Amino acid sequence: MYIGEEAIAVGVCEALRREDYITSTHRGHGHCLAKGASPKLMFAELLGKEAGYCRGKGGSMHIADPATGNLGANAIVGGSVGIATGAALSAKTLKTGQVAVCFFGEGALGQGVLYECFNLAQLWKLPVMYVCENNMYNEYTHFSETTAGDIPSRAAAFGIKADTVDGQDVRAVFAAAATLADRARRGDGPAFLLCETYRYRGHHVGDINREYYRSKKEEQQWLAENDPIRNFSAWLKAQKLADAASLSTIDAELKVEMDEAMKFAIAAPYPSTDQVDQDVYA
Amino acid sequence: MPEVQSQVREITFAEAVREALAEEMRRDPRVFIMGEDVAEAGTPFKVLSGLVEEFGTSRVVDTPISEAGFTGVGVGAAMTGLRPVVDIMFGDFITLTMDQMVNQAAKVHYMSGGKWKVPMVMRTTLGAARRSAAQHSQSLHAWFSHVPGLKVVMPSTPYDAKGLLKTAIRDDNPVIFFEDKMSYKLKGPVPSEEYTIPLGVADIKREGSDITLVGTSSMVQLALEAAALLEEADVSAEVVDPRTTWPLDEHTLIESVKKTSRAIVMDEGYGRYGVAAELAATIAEGAFHYLDGPVQRMGAMHVPIPFSPPLEDATLPTANMIFEAAMKLCGRS
Numbered sequence: 042m043y044i045g046e047e048a049i050a051v052g053v054c055e056a057l058r059r060e061d062y063i064t065s066t067h068r069g070h071g072h073c074l075a076k077g078a079s080p081k082l083m084f085a086e087l088l089g090k091e092a093g094y095c096r097g098k099g100g101s102m103h104i105a106d107p108a109t110g111n112l113g114a115n116a117i118v119g120g121s122v123g124i125a126t127g128a129a130l131s132a133k134t135l136k137t138g139q140v141a142v143c144f145f146g147e148g149a150l151g152q153g154v155l156y157e158c159f160n161l162a163q164l165w166k167l168p169v170m171y172v173c174e175n176n177m178y179n180e181y182t183h184f185s186e187t188t189a190g191d192i193p194s195r196a197a198a199f200g201i202k203a204d205t206v207d208g209q210d211v212r213a214v215f216a217a218a219a220t221l222a223d224r225a226r227r228g229d230g231p232a233f234l235l236c237e238t239y240r241y242r243g244h245h246v247g248d249i250n251r252e253y254y255r256s257k258k259e260e261q262q263w264l265a266e267n268d269p270i271r272n273f274s275a276w277l278k279a280q281k282l283a284d285a286a287s288l289s290t291i292d293a294e295l296k297v298e299m300d301e302a303m304k305f306a307i308a309a310p311y312p313s314t315d316q317v318d319q320d321v322y323a
Numbered sequence: 324m325p326e327v328q329s330q331v332r333e334i335t336f337a338e339a340v341r342e343a344l345a346e347e348m349r350r351d352p353r354v355f356i357m358g359e360d361v362a363e364a365g366t367p368f369k370v371l372s373g374l375v376e377e378f379g380t381s382r383v384v385d386t387p388i389s390e391a392g393f394t395g396v397g398v399g400a401a402m403t404g405l406r407p408v409v410d411i412m413f414g415d416f417i418t419l420t421m422d423q424m425v426n427q428a429a430k431v432h433y434m435s436g437g438k439w440k441v442p443m444v445m446r447t448t449l450g451a452a453r454r455s456a457a458q459h460s461q462s463l464h465a466w467f468s469h470v471p472g473l474k475v476v477m478p479s480t481p482y483d484a485k486g487l488l489k490t491a492i493r494d495d496n497p498v499i500f501f502e503d504k505m506s507y508k509l510k511g512p513v514p515s516e517e518y519t520i521p522l523g524v525a526d527i528k529r530e531g532s533d534i535t536l537v538g539t540s541s542m543v544q545l546a547l548e549a550a551a552l553l554e555e556a557d558v559s560a561e562v563v564d565p566r567t568t569w570p571l572d573e574h575t576l577i578e579s580v581k582k583t584s585r586a587i588v589m590d591e592g593y594g595r596y597g598v599a600a601e602l603a604a605t606i607a608e609g610a611f612h613y614l615d616g617p618v619q620r621m622g623a624m625h626v627p628i629p630f631s632p633p634l635e636d637a638t639l640p641t642a643n644m645i646f647e648a649a650m651k652l653c654g655r656s
């Protein structure tokens with residue numbers, strides 16, 4: 042799912058407060074966890090269980106959690122741009138000091154609603170950050186075949202502050218996001234952050250033979266040279282901020298936490314079918 | 324005339340769609356395909372695999388994820404000499420194309436006093452049951468069926484899919500062609516020689532005398548399953564597949580119900596204000612004096628499609644539900 046892109050969600054969400062808003066995508070598990078979700082409740086939702094964040098109704102592509110400011114993952118490419126921009130309008134109008142972050146893949150650059158919202162956000166100086174995760178492929182098509190011109194210039198054309206960052210470097214992502222979030226919170230308006238990254242695995246479970254759109258060599262190279270977790274670990278060690286032992290303790294603890302979450306989700310019951318027509322209206 | 328030896332093969336629904344496209348593209352150089360991941364990927368469902376190898380990337384064109392944009396481009400191209408087949412990966416995404424289809428494509432011919440034409444096909448999907456949740460499972464064909472100027476095709480078998488798609492491509496109007504995702508692997512007999520099926524002609528998929536089961540698209544196989552169950556209970560069900568919601572073969576529907584005097588209408592869209600509602604009203608108006616009971620609608624439950632498997636299953640009609648409703652209508656429960 043999000044494997045290979047972790048530094049973006051972690052770097053950006055680290056720069057946010059718990060009450061800040063995010064909107065997420067079909068590749069949303071990383072955003073959800075980085076914003077503070079419980080792995081137990083997330084896994085339960087992935088399996089459609091009653092204990093899940095959306096009581097099983099949303100599933101993998103639609104996790105939402107008001108407690109962590111997660112307005113919801115969205116299975117429509119570009120589908121949440123309006124929602125994030127609207128959340129920023131609320132924050133500004135209600136003077137809450139919140140910032141809204143809209144995560145989307147570079148595929149969403151094809152959707153017209155993005156540019157309508159860019160215009161509104163800049164006109165109204167809304168505290169919203171558009172975080173574009175460019176993992177280089179819209180499904181099975183390289184972004185260069187679907188994206189004309191220069192990406193940050195699209196936002197800059199509206200007068201939106203636009204930056205580009207190495208999406209595999211969690212410290213760089215954090216630094217850029219923190220600056221832009223502060224700026225938005227001060228009332229200086231929206232920002233666009235282009236994060237360059239890579240998805241290691243297939244677009245969906247059936248996407249196994251990927252040779253027709255990208256080479257194994259390219260995949261292996263990203264894994265070997267640009268893995269955000271491995272690179273950050275190496276940096277921590279080099280700075281003597283952590284040693285191999287403490288890092289493997291963290292790994293082991295995380296593995297236990299994830300195993301427990303998975304067991305919890307598997308054991309959790311499905312919702313009863315009389316839930317099916319509940320929640321259609323508020 | 325000597326009889327031509329007809330060769331009938333078993334092919335899948337997906338293969339039938341692909342054959343129709345390939346044949347029409349060979350026949351008419353103005354026909355081309357445009358959509359997301361249609362070329363090398365051949366769509367996520369692999370329906371178009373192999374077409375780009377034969378026709379090249381100028382006729383099997385990958386687009387950005389810009390449904391409104393490339394649908395509009397399709398309308399303009401259709402008005403000016405090409406015959407586009409626009410691919411919308413999931414039927415849920417037709418919402419993004421609504422202005423281009425409803426305000427532009429549907430009205431150009433009429434508003435121009437018959438001077439401009441929009442010979443374009445939009446291929447897209449419908450159907451739930453794939454655990455894909457609320458934004459990848461909808462059956463929104465009623466939206467287009469509502470609009471004068473658009474034609475809507477809903478094939479249920481490989482044979483129908485091929486013959487109807489060829490006709491849709493040759494039609495001078497915007498035609499939306501809905502494919503049930505769960506049917507792509509369905510196999511059925513398809514002749515190897517050329518044939519087409521006119522739009523607006525229903526097909527009686529099974530003859531019967533006690534009750535008419537009208538089914539569209541994904542619901543046809545279910546209706547046939549229910550008819551088999553009913554046969555065991557000595558109830559003879561006729562299964563009618565309208566095949567196109569517009570133009571609509573009202574005559575065949577009404578005549579069937581005049582014969583059986585009972586009807587259940589099944590469609591995977593929402594029954595309320597939907598295709599099932601329209602078909603039921605057509606029968607009620609046309610066969611009122613022959614009916615032994617109210618015409619019944621069955622469709623998706625009136626909720627967004629939930630992700631959780633037991634909940635999703637609860638939103639869909641089953642062959643058993645149809646069986647029970649039919650038994651009741653026949654006074655046999």
Ligand SMILES: Cc1ncc(C[n+]2csc(CCOP(=O)(O)OP(=O)(O)O)c2C)c(N)n1
Nearest residue numbers: 068116117118146147148149176178179180
């Ligand atoms: C409006 C819309 N069109 C098409 C799709 C089908 N689809 C799902 S993901 C995807 C590719 C998205 O690419 P990108 O935004 O780069 O995100 P990535 O999957 O690479 O993270 C497509 C075309 C969709 N979900 N929504």
